Amino acid sequence: MTSERSPLLARGLMQGDMHATSVATAVGNSRSGFSTAAAGDCLPTADRTVSAYFRVTHFLIAKTIFCKHQPTTPRKGNLQMSKKIPHRIYLTEDQMPTQWYNLRADMKELPDPMLNPATGKPATVKDLYPVFCTELAKQEMDNTTRYIDIPEEVLEFYKMFRPSPLIRAYNLEKALGTPAKIYYKFEGNNTSGSHKLNSAVAQAYYAKEQGLTSLTTETGAGQWGTALAEACCYYNIPLTVYMVKCSYEQKPFRRAIIETFDGKIIPSPSNTTNAGRAILAENPDTSGSLGCAISEAVEKAVTTEGCKYVLGSVLNQVLLHQSIIGLEAKIAMDSIGEYPDVVIGCAGGGSNLGGLIAPYMQDKLTGKANPRLVAVEPASCPSLTRGRYAYDFCDTGKITPLAKMYTLGCDFMPSANHAGGLRYHGMSPILSKLYHDGYMEAVAVEQTKVFEAATFFAKHETILPAPESAHAIRGAIDEALKCKETGEAKTILFGLTGTGYFDMMAYDAFLNGNMNDYIPTDEELEKAFEKLPKIPGIQE
Ligand SMILES: *Cc1c(COP(=O)(O)O)cnc(C)c1O
Numbered sequence: 197m198t199s200e201r202s203p204l205l206a207r208g209l210m211q212g213d214m215h216a217t218s219v220a221t222a223v224g225n226s227r228s229g230f231s232t233a234a235a236g237d238c239l240p241t242a243d244r245t246v247s248a249y250f251r252v253t254h255f256l257i258a259k260t261i262f263c264k265h266q267p268t269t270p271r272k273g274n275l276q277m278s279k280k281i282p283h284r285i286y287l288t289e290d291q292m293p294t295q296w297y298n299l300r301a302d303m304k305e306l307p308d309p310m311l312n313p314a315t316g317k318p319a320t321v322k323d324l325y326p327v328f329c330t331e332l333a334k335q336e337m338d339n340t341t342r343y344i345d346i347p348e349e350v351l352e353f354y355k356m357f358r359p360s361p362l363i364r365a366y367n368l369e370k371a372l373g374t375p376a377k378i379y380y381k382f383e384g385n386n387t388s389g390s391h392k393l394n395s396a397v398a399q400a401y402y403a404k405e406q407g408l409t410s411l412t413t414e415t416g417a418g419q420w421g422t423a424l425a426e427a428c429c430y431y432n433i434p435l436t437v438y439m440v441k442c443s444y445e446q447k448p449f450r451r452a453i454i455e456t457f458d459g460k461i462i463p464s465p466s467n468t469t470n471a472g473r474a475i476l477a478e479n480p481d482t483s484g485s486l487g488c489a490i491s492e493a494v495e496k497a498v499t500t501e502g503c504k505y506v507l508g509s510v511l512n513q514v515l516l517h518q519s520i521i522g523l524e525a526k527i528a529m530d531s532i533g534e535y536p537d538v539v540i541g542c543a544g545g546g547s548n549l550g551g552l553i554a555p556y557m558q559d560k561l562t563g564k565a566n567p568r569l570v571a572v573e574p575a576s577c578p579s580l581t582r583g584r585y586a587y588d589f590c591d592t593g594k595i596t597p598l599a600k601m602y603t604l605g606c607d608f609m610p611s612a613n614h615a616g617g618l619r620y621h622g623m624s625p626i627l628s629k630l631y632h633d634g635y636m637e638a639v640a641v642e643q644t645k646v647f648e649a650a651t652f653f654a655k656h657e658t659i660l661p662a663p664e665s666a667h668a669i670r671g672a673i674d675e676a677l678k679c680k681e682t683g684e685a686k687t688i689l690f691g692l693t694g695t696g697y698f699d700m701m702a703y704d705a706f707l708n709g710n711m712n713d714y715i716p717t718d719e720e721l722e723k724a725f726e727k728l729p730k731i732p733g734i735q736e
Pocket of ligand 1: 390549
């Protein structure tokens, strides 16, 4: 089976299958006068000149640093070093960043404020206290502090699985026959198998500091539940995870890991909350949904003394914690005199992408450089490429504050898709705003094309990627193939967010030809848009 398939796939990929991702390509709207004509080159002309100037300056600075060691040939602001760049670049513990970077501090225009759904007025930090830990609620609302110290205890935990490696994909480059240089930041080196531990550790730590006695959350695919269980176990905080019932039944090993770390799992909907009981009364055989699990977890938190709710993506605080990915990547890239022409990440709620691009977005916002920053999302759940920029609830249960974001409508039900971590109706408000203002691009890719890229990558780089991560791989491969056509040796950096060991059913479906690509019709999207909340004077 596999040997029949490989040459086919290899041909598909190597013949410059550039239309693989052509389902939809978009650049954020040009409200702020940015040109949308040239995807990626979204700064106005004056800024482009400035950015060219900084590119040259950047090169000169890098050159002074690196020429001490070896002669270099400049290439588009990057250094081609005669000394071979190693396959893996690991920072030392001392080189690890000690502060998170808050992108909002450098944004020209801030995201629109969160709204209290009851009043339609901007939510205050106090509105968040019943649900979130105090410190995390403050981080959520902090638009001005550029750098925030990572607490010592969090750094100590980080050191058990960080710094994460920056890897040069020499073998992938060779297999593609591309002149491009491909790098990836690998976040799968921990038991949760994803970047989610970066924020789970921080959130559990602040809960402990506040003296909370328990936490609740929901999990769909299981990565967030695992990461949070690891973190809560370390800080000794009891955790209840509401796990979508169909995942609970389909992923017994995810369950076993969460229980290994002492997490208590309740299949959702359950009899432990009013929300769950109401849904069960109406539909006793339901297989559950993420929205319902969120409603149960939030209800449990607000009705239990000393208990708060935590969330693993979308929120500003989560993007803040995930900035460690980009900060480390930048230090590692700088250390070899490299600067990416394009940075690519998969996008579910936007946390890994927001973290990876953070320092490069900073360069873009401050005019130091102008790399392209690209989100890759599933064609089955295309919030950036086909969604509306509107106020919407963050959950299907409609109990959270309203956020202005690219959304498919909180009632949108994505088709069953094997990248569970990307099946979210909305997108981080920070990334939504940056995309809207033309600082980012987005592409949507079909699931079978994603798994072609995943298996191709696994064969050449030996890491079995998570289906979510494979969206970024698809994006990077397509960029590299474009370079093959044009002969440009671009530098590509992408985020490899996790490993796919718990997704073997999905790989199995792909290998046996049982995977299909479902793309929602305009009518289906329109139906969900019609249900977007109406807010007098703001969104009629
Ligand atoms: C959850 C998850 C994602 C998507 O979440 P973001 O918040 O968009 O980063 C991507 N990759 C993996 C492996 C995940 O577990």
